[in-house]
Amino acid sequence: MEAYRAKEIADSPDIIIVSYLGVPVFIEHVNVGAGTARIHPLDNPEEEQTVPVDVLSEQMDDEFDVPLL
Numbered sequence: 001m002e003a004y005r006a007k008e009i010a011d012s013p014d015i016i017i018v019s020y021l022g023v024p025v026f027i028e029h030v031n032v033g034a035g036t037a038r039i040h041p042l043d044n045p046e047e048e049q050t051v052p053v054d055v056l057s058e059q060m061d062d063e064f065d066v067p068l069l
Contacts, residue, residue, distance in 0.1 A: 003032040017059035
């Protein structure tokens with residue numbers, strides 16, 4: 001992921017699924033100049049870490065299996 005997209009996601013009021021090494025995370029803050037993001041796993045908000053934004057991946061809607069009704 002690019003730093004500017006990570007910042008858009010962090011600033012967005014919408015829920016956008018992002019993962020770090022397969023783990024769903026919340027982006028707290030993005031340092032565009034450094035190319036890093038402060039994140040925490042959705043299931044453990046106390047476990048914050050700073051990671052390079054290029055290891056984050058955005059999940060697209062079509063990546064989820066949605067049953068047809």
